[in-house]
Amino acid sequence: MTPRTTRRPLVSVRLGPLAAACLSLAALCAGPAAAAPPAPAAAAANASASGQTANPASRQLLALADAYYQALARFEPIGATENGDNRFDDQLGLSIAPAQRARQFALYRQFAKRLHGIARAKLDERARINYDVLDFELRGLLAMEKFPEHLLPINQMDSVPMMLANYAGGEASQPLTTVKEYEAYLNRLGQLPAWIDQAIANMRQGMRQGVTVPKAIMQSALPQFQKLLSATPEGNIFYTPVNKFPAAFSAAEQQRLGAAYRAMVAERLMPALARLAGFLEQDYLPACRAGTGLGDLPNGQSWYRARVANATTTTLTPEQIHATGLQEVARIQQQFALLGPQLGYTGPAAGLPVWVSQQAKFFPFKTEQEVQAVYHQLDQILDTKLPQLFTLLPKAKLDLRLEPELSRATASDHYTAPAGDGSRPGVFWSVVNDPAKYGNTGMTTLFLHEGKPGHHFHIALMQELNLPDFRKYGGNNAYTEGWALYAETLGKEMGLFNDPEQYFGHLNDELLRATRLVVDTGMHAKGWTREQSIAYMHDTLGYDAVAKSETERYMAWPGQALGYKIGSLKIVQLRQRAQQALGDKFSLPKFHEVVLSDGTLPLSLLEAKVDRWIAAQR
Template identity: 40%
Template structure:
């Protein structure tokens, strides 16, 4: 699952609908002030990150897209963090409830880690092939994502937002030019992937342009006069602004920037890259682990999972080596049974029906938010991974599991069951939706995204397949081992690329040796790690901690252990740093042992 991060703030996943806190006899004065502080932090954060507000279903800022690369914005953001940091430390823990103490601890961690992140130069590489705002903006432009196109005002808001976005796009080029001067640039292999993305938006066929799509899907009730005006305005916007801006960026990337691009793969080759990677480990894993510790853990996990894979290979009667079995799985036509994208989407929907009866046995609390499976949009699916986009709290937009299907005939299904459990149910859809729907958590806690917790939960969810009625086919079980291996090799190759001088090619070769993903998929993944150092570490680190805590609780509580209650304890807090989660579970164990 990927998220757009604006100036270090995590993707907001909750609609801004707060009730005014009223002081009563049951609510101490200091509690009112503390809760108000948390609410103010959330509300002010939405103003600084209007795209995040839109993603939650809060439409107050749909006409805005701040230039997060500007010095003025960064100064404002830093002042925002410091203001609330100074305010938080005035509250004594002894005067706060346990929930409030956790909120204080989490918010201080979040503020400090984001302030630290602002000290590095990563903004000199503001565009890449997988994570940068131009990709999310394309989704919004399609009219099929969070940006609403239901009224004439919605259409006008989008025009204003486009104007702001093009300012950001211009600032991105300016930053990249500064990066050229300082030798702080993307690897050539990544630049090659971004150029076609920009080129797709620079094509002159206006009526088939992605940004014209909302004009082809007017809502009911709009007058013909308004439709004609909007058609005219959108054509002018696309012809006069959007296409020239993308063409300019395409030409810059394909020309000057490509010439200046790095041949190296890792951040250790950049001026502050080694220090930034240490920070990235802390940010994405929410731990103080070192790169060497993570690398060695990865090697250990790879060896363990290979042993399990050998057992499956023997079960299906394959006589060759594990490497040969990988090749067989990659190319086995029996694992490519579909001809159309619709058949692939239907297969995922069947999985949902299979697990429904067992879900109640593992989860006492389940989300109300609707859920859909959709094919990834054509303009980005060649470089995209499967992902989950959260729904809105008011129910007008469901949680969506996006599946890229560039070629249905070569789509390999061997890992689809684990993929569904990770991205959909009970993975991201349960975890994010339950956070959004919580009536206990303060607003800002519902806006946080920590990969170690969120992606750790999703990877842990994959391990629940047999308990949920899946993995009856040995190839699908091999698929979940492959998915876990995929996250284990990340610990090795991500640290290898960014701290040990591994080349792109060495990392690809290591993955081909240890997992059954296709070569094309592995190349895309390695280039993902090159673009966003550290993020890929979060999955396995988080999964191992959640599994460790489950085993600890089960051993300590014996017959008192209830898996439904354990899952409730993990999910009810929303995203929190792993150390905070461990403290919570240890306290729960202590209380239940009595």
Template identity: 40%
Template sequence: MKKGMLSIFAFLLLLTSCKQETPKEAKIISENSAFNQLLKEYNKGKLKLNPISATFAGDNRFNDQFPNTLSDEYQQKTKDFYTVYKAKLTNFKDNSLTEGQQMSKAVLDWDCEMALAQNSFKNDVLLPINQMWTINLTIGQLASGSSAQPFKTVKDYENWLSRLDKYNVWLQFAKKRMQQGIKEGYVLPKSLTKKIIPQFKTLATVHQSSEGILDFSTHLFYSPINNFPDSFSSEEKNKLTANYTAILNDKLVPSFKELHLFLKSDYLNAGLLESGITAVPQGKAYYQHAIKNYTTTNMTADEIHTLGLSEVERILSEMEKVKTEVGFKGSLKDFFNFVRENKELMPYKTPKEILANFNAIHEKMKPQLEKLFGNKPKTPFVVKQTEKFREASASAEYNPGSLDGTRPGVFYTPIPDATKYNVFSDEALFLHEAIPGHHYQISLTQESKVLPDFRKTLWYSAYGEGWALYTENLGKELGLYTDPYQYFGMLGMEMHRAIRLVVDTGIHAKGWSREKAIQYSLENEAEGEASIISEIERYMANPGQALSYKIGQLKIRELRAKSKKHLGEKFDIREFHNQVLETGCIPLALLENKINNWIASVK
């Protein structure tokens, strides 16, 4: 292009950029700005309402806070917050918002709707403690000093003391709410209470010296004192040690003892013999809400149960093929027992060896990641053994890094006994919990330069767990599953999620007992009995959550197949994964709409 033409083109661009905005354009810009401000206010308010979530997100403004979430005042405050923001959304018309803002509007509306629905039930208030999911276990993680609560400065230690003081109020109130729950019919099944009792016994136990002097040094909540930063002066250490000892001796341990006594007596005696949530008031309505909340769909329990039965049969046929491949003679159930008990699949003696194996899996697949993913997170990642205090009831899990990337994402794996640790599903487990499962999905969301802050900490299980389960099927594309037992492990984990569709709905909608659910699982998967019992009791404690994995996975697989069919040679797997991941957690209907729009734009 000639120089003169370049000058004219530049001049025209200047004229275009300098032209005055029309009133309509100015109104749109103004509304866009107002909407962005609304999102910022919502995020700030939500973190203030949920300070523990703020701490896990790396927002340290509320590290000394622990609201009494069980109080009527807090419940009303929560209801008012979401009601106000749901109403504010009606002030913004979609045609005044950008495409990204329209997505944020839909997500925020869903977030408010689900929170208000949850708030309308009494379950969170009258069933405040269970063996696996509740705040007492989260606080234990924070207390260990190796989680999200920072312990780098004296102020950090003082913040934690203040938070513990407020947590003690919550503990006292939890007992009152559980007593109220007994009167109103909101009580846990006996089998779950029996799992909580040892947890509180541990927290209530303080070792004594031979002279009868209490020694708090081995107590979980004393961990920060055992790990003072070197920069602290002797005076600071002595003062903090005295304060931590005092709060344990005068408040927390007495509260733990009181709850332990209550749980093993009055609460256990009142415990339900039924396994499902329908045994408590409004249980049927609550379960339908839980299905919608966790799957982000309007599916019914019957539809999900039927889907689960179909998936179980499909995966069983794939398992038969692996059994034949390895030359095993006997039934599939016999093969399950063989895999569970095969000492060759329990090669390790120490937890360190198990953690090293996960890191080796990462190294093995690294060269193939480029073929499937164009975007990779910058947030660091580590593998750790689950803390001892919660290891007995825990399953493998991923804890996100901080929003600023300074705290790494952590893949926790429970190792109660390294010599009995079976490795047959380790490759699939790493894909799911770590890379490219939860670590990629959550870290890329947190690192996004486009998403508003409130969407960086959202969690919709159907999307998040659906993605992680979907990634388990990427093993062969990533150079894994060359060992038939590891491939069987992947099938086993997928079967585990398919079984959840059957037993979760069975327990909570079809009157299944805990024992029937355990037996069904034992007959259709290779998990050990102790693990299966823990899982069934998990579903009992948190109705509907276990449904989200398979529902989300099947939707993402469906969208991948649809994209490949419609785009043909134009289909790019890296771009498909980017399209799925760049939105952060969203309801499945919004994800499907996004992929449909992408297909239309590429064709």
């Protein structure tokens, strides 16, 4: 099975270009784009739902948390969209503008000062968790201020133009089903030329300062931006919504919106996209650095350590993570040695993944509907098994859908969050480009991770817990991906890995996550070259094409891929600690409730919460 990647890290503390739009809350940052504070009635309802109206310190904290989220969402509106909050779908933000970036960090410092002025000791336990999470996030954001992430606005994994292109079909996180939604997307598109011009200016500044992306990943990214060009407006991807008008739209609405979209594409987007593609090919690519890791850049080692801290929410050093990765790779390969004969393989353990990829019996599909049928059957099986392991289940439904043809070639199997207002379910997207090449060995572990009880049980539940918006729509990668990777391991307890083929798929995916620890830290902290990483991944996993694409992913997102395994290992460690301490009193459903019931937490706060629970049970 070909390993997959998540389309985008789901975090409120973004580890991509750390933006900078002026989200000036009127009292804190004067400017023309002041963020509107939440309506008093809504804030009061939020406070009431949290049971905190009687406590002045708690009310003060909730008001600050609401203001902070408004700032984040207006600063990075696409992040809000991706996390299921569609209230800002008409905004793009200009978070890469240096002046706005500076104002934003000033705003973060103001938030931190206000937070530390609240008497934490007067808060109840749940409010203290909100306090601690907000404190952690602000410290993580401010730690990135000295690193010029805004000078690296584009790579092959993450850029604003490509995100907006993914939305054009109306099947992704930004819906296109009503006239208002069409107008919101059109308004967002209207802000793209300014973003493109700012990105070009930033990259020129980066060229002067020696802060550029590696040449290899820009070579991979360039074709994406060239595909955004078109000879006519009607042939442009951003014109796609016009070809998919809902039947409910009147003829007058269709005519008006069609004309507006055509004018936007022809007069503004096509010239801006041509400027960007031309700059990337003619000016930027020749100036990109030959090196591989973030450590090659000015202050790069400190930059990487700050990213590692944000990605893992721990104090682990790159050297410690590298050693953990090597240990995990060795452990999993030992499991391969035991599993291989059960599958009919008698060669060396390291060769098992390649052998599986060459066996026709593990690629049984002829149609995409046959692939979907397996996932639907698995979904039904889990409906009978998961209530035995969980007391806390999300109300939101999980839909199973095929990735639209528009984005199928570049997408990978993934999950998208439900809409915050309940209008859209959570969705597991399976990406089937060629059914005959869709391996069946990893389907169970994939669905446990991307579907349930992985991302869906965590992310959908977050929206039902009466959390402040900054937590409801935010999070961190170590918990988010760590929980989903831990959820994969539950397949063994549910009997889903009794089939050695499916257990191989689980171990194969786990090996990829362990390998990430080695190569990410290898490239960015130990001076490994791109070629060294590809060779290590090929020797360890047996994949050629994936070794290249995965290596380049870690080059573009330093540290991001560390959260999966670090988070999962922590949850497993906490479960083992609780089992040893409580013995017969240990309840796995209750443990899962403790882990999930307060939403996403930094790992240190999760550990403290589990320890409090253990003490209370004893």
